[in-house]
Amino acid sequence: MEVRTRFAPSPTGYMHLGNLRSALYTYLWARKNGGKFILRIEDTDQEREVPGAVEKIYASLNVAGLKYDEGPDVGGDYGPYVQSQRKDMYLPYAKQLIESGHAYYCFCTKERLDEARAEAEKKGETFKYDKKCLHLSKEEVQARLDAGEPYVIRQNIPLEGKAGFDDVIYGHVEVDCATLDDNVLIKADGLPTYNFANVIDDHTMCITHVMRGNEYLSSAPKYNLLYEAFGWKPPVYVHLTPVMCRDVQKDENGQPILGEDGQPVEYVRKLSKRKGDPTFEDLLSRGYLVEAVINYMTLLGWSPKGEEEFFSLSELEKLFDLEGLSKSPSIFDMQKMNWFNAEYIRRLSPEKYLEMARPWLDQVLSEEKFDYRRLCELLQSRTEYFAQLPDMVRFLKDMPDFPNDFYVNKKQKSTLESSVSALKEAKELLETVTDWSESNLHDVVMEKIASLGIKNGQMLWPLRIAVSGQQNTPGGAFEIMYLLGRSETLARLNASLERLV
RNA sequence: GCCUCUAUAGUCAAGCGGUCAAGACGUCGCCCUCUCACGGCGAAGACCAGGGUUCGAUUCCCUGUAGAGGUGCCA
Numbered sequence: 001m002e003v004r005t006r007f008a009p010s011p012t013g014y015m016h017l018g019n020l021r022s023a024l025y026t027y028l029w030a031r032k033n034g035g036k037f038i039l040r041i042e043d044t045d046q047e048r049e050v051p052g053a054v055e056k057i058y059a060s061l062n063v064a065g066l067k068y069d070e071g072p073d074v075g076g077d078y079g080p081y082v083q084s085q086r087k088d089m090y091l092p093y094a095k096q097l098i099e100s101g102h103a104y105y106c107f108c109t110k111e112r113l114d115e116a117r118a119e120a121e122k123k124g125e126t127f128k129y130d131k132k133c134l135h136l137s138k139e140e141v142q143a144r145l146d147a148g149e150p151y152v153i154r155q156n157i158p159l160e161g162k163a164g165f166d167d168v169i170y171g172h173v174e175v176d177c178a179t180l181d182d183n184v185l186i187k188a189d190g191l192p193t194y195n196f197a198n199v200i201d202d203h204t205m206c207i208t209h210v211m212r213g214n215e216y217l218s219s220a221p222k223y224n225l226l227y228e229a230f231g232w233k234p235p236v237y238v239h240l241t242p243v244m245c246r247d248v249q250k251d252e253n254g255q256p257i258l259g260e261d262g263q264p265v266e267y268v269r270k271l272s273k274r275k276g277d278p279t280f281e282d283l284l285s286r287g288y289l290v291e292a293v294i295n296y297m298t299l300l301g302w303s304p305k306g307e308e309e310f311f312s313l314s315e316l317e318k319l320f321d322l323e324g325l326s327k328s329p330s331i332f333d334m335q336k337m338n339w340f341n342a343e344y345i346r347r348l349s350p351e352k353y354l355e356m357a358r359p360w361l362d363q364v365l366s367e368e369k370f371d372y373r374r375l376c377e378l379l380q381s382r383t384e385y386f387a388q389l390p391d392m393v394r395f396l397k398d399m400p401d402f403p404n405d406f407y408v409n410k411k412q413k414s415t416l417e418s419s420v421s422a423l424k425e426a427k428e429l430l431e432t433v434t435d436w437s438e439s440n441l442h443d444v445v446m447e448k449i450a451s452l453g454i455k456n457g458q459m460l461w462p463l464r465i466a467v468s469g470q471q472n473t474p475g476g477a478f479e480i481m482y483l484l485g486r487s488e489t490l491a492r493l494n495a496s497l498e499r500l501v
Numbered sequence: 502g503c504c505u506c507u508a509u510a511g512u513c514a515a516g517c518g519g520u521c522a523a524g525a526c527g528u529c530g531c532c533c534u535c536u537c538a539c540g541g542c543g544a545a546g547a548c549c550a551g552g553g554u555u556c557g558a559u560u561c562c563c564u565g566u567a568g569a570g571g572u573g574c575c576a
Contacts, residue, residue, distance in 0.1 A: 008576090009576090010575080010576050012575090012576080042576065044575090044576085045574095045575055045576070047575090048575070048576085106574095110574070113573095113574090117573090121502090123502090124502040124503085125502070125503075126502075126503045126504075126572055127572075127573095128572095152574055154574095170505095170506065170507090173505070173506080174505095175504065175505070176504085179503070179504050179505090179572090180504090181572075181573095183573090183574095184573085184574045185574095186574085187574040188574055189574080191574090193573090193574065193575080193576085194575070194576045195576090197576095198576090213570090213576090214506075214569085214570060215570055215571070215576080216570095216571090216576085217505065217506060217570070217571080218504065218505045218506080218570065218571040218572080219505095219571070219572095220505095221505090239506090241506095241507090241569090242569080242570080244568095244569080246511095246512090267568090268568065268569075269569090270569090270570095296513095299513070299514085299525090300513065300514095301513085301514095303513085303514055303515065305515095306524095307515095307523085307524055307525085309524085309525060326507095326513090326514075327506080327507060327508090328506090328507045328508065328568090328569085329507080329568085329569060329570090330512085330513060330514085331512060331513080332512095332513095333511095333512050333513065333526070333527085335512080335526060335527055336512070336513065336525080336526045336527080337526095338526090339525090339526055339527085340526090342538095342539095346539075378538095379538095380539090381538055381539040381540090382537070382538045382539075383538095409535090409536085412535065412536090414535090455535095456534090456535060457534095457535050457536095458535090459535080460535030460536090461535050461536075462535090463535075464535060464536065465535095465536085468536090470536085470537095471536060471537085472536050472537040472538085473536065473537070474536095474537070474538075475536090475537090476534090476535050476536070476537095477535060477536090478535090
């Protein structure tokens with residue numbers, strides 16, 4: 001049988017990284033088996049509808065390279081692929097369940113239920129609907145329906161016995177029916193709840209593997225009861241762990257709460273856009289590479305067989321398996337994300353790097369004044385993500401203020417005094433130099449160092465400081481001087497020397 | 502509170518009864534070196550606790566603890 005998987009987000013906001021990873025695994029499993037990957041939009045909650053969110057989903061899947069075979073904007077034989085457009089499909093199935101005694105009409109008002117819920121909570125009990133409407137006579141139900149009274153349809157869960165299902169990752173999961181509530185299947189507005197729609201849609205769309213977030217693990221037994229009631233074969237369930245984030249506990253003023261040891265109290269929570277965690281789009285806009293994000297996210301919660309950890313999407317399509325999925329939530333590690341990205345950046349061709357770096361360099365420099373090609377050679381191994389670039393090169397445009405003790409460096413045997421004399425020598429020498437190529441600068445300065453009989457660091461360290469104003473720079477003194485050009489270099493050298501004497 | 506799931510270094514994780522308990526990020530040290538990176542070499546660092554089962558448990562079972570999820574006419 002053809003494998004059919006689906007990614008079924010609700011259009012409530014952005015593509016966060018946990019969602020991206022679920023989509024990724026779902027996509028990979030379909031590809032691995034030569035099956036179909038389907039996009040379905042779950043928009044049955046009209047109140048939470050966010051305009052433009054659906055388009056964001058399309059766009060994100062598109063840039064991620066997760067091409068779906070069926071979906072709202074690409075069509076397919078099992079449409080529509082938007083739940084609100086499938087509205088009329090659900091009621092007949094619900095009525096079928098009513099006929100077979102697996103569901104029933106309920107006329108209880110929200111107010112009555114809220115009260116009961118509050119009361120149960122006060123007593124420290126779990127609220128369960130009391131099945132009041134289950135015991136209504138057929139005639140009464142019909143009469144109230146005819147009178148146009150608002151109603152919902154509830155699942156009739158047995159009072160006793162067990163309900164369970166089999167999950168590829170978690171094995172057999174089973175609960176007592178007594179702990180399960182009679183969930184609403186069809187809401188008063190006529191739309192199905194997720195609890196109902198997922199079963200109907202997955203079945204009618206012939207989904208073979210239901211891969212979805214872990215948050216459905218505890219309600220899956222109820223869904224299986226529904227499959228049984230219909231006499232349908234349940235899909236293969238694969239419940240995926242969420243992506244977590246470590247954060248510090250804050251009080252109502254946003255101040256960190258300190259523990260007994262005086263350290264902020266940490267806790268683990270799901271990645272959240274609202275709490276400032278990056279979304280997929282955020283990472284891309286900061287200059288992370290799609291391939292790096294995909295690679296890292298895949299490995300966060302899944303492990304391949306061997307030692308290799310760099311994979312392209314098409315390699316993953318062959319390699320991916322369900323066995324390597326982990327059971328416990330994993331914490332998103334920005335440092336490792338950065339490392340992966342830096343690694344991908346280093347593997348870029350110089351041309352590609354230049355192309356990607358250019359807009360970021362343009363924010364502070366201009367290509368007419370600076371040799372971008374040379375600059376990029378220096379920058380490539382130092383870039384974790386492109387958004388770092390403006391800060392890294394700003395000193396080339398404007399000479400920063402810096403304290404004179406920058407010149408003092410024990411390891412380089414550089415002191416204020418040695419710097420003054422070295423810089424004087426350098427100034428004298430450089431003023432005579434006309435061939436401002438990097439190699440010539442190197443040759444003449446090294447020659448001078450040799451003739452003075454000093455250590456390289458005693459000349460090169462202060463020289464680099466004097467023309468860059470920074471202790472750390474991408475590249476050394478020769479590279480910086482070359483990039484700045486002759487007149488700017490000499491101007492900076494003079495100014496720095498003046499401040500020193 | 503109740504229900505479900507999870508538990509190997511700071512993080513991601515391999516392991517699936519017998520291992521000196523892989524590997525990667527991060528950290529630290531050394532080398533390279535005019536700085537920072539890159540690169541090379543090396544180091545420190547883990548089986549949540551207590552009971553079982555077994556000749557032998559990180560691995561299987563139970564209990565506890567901790568964390569996560571659920572407990573919605575949200576998904």
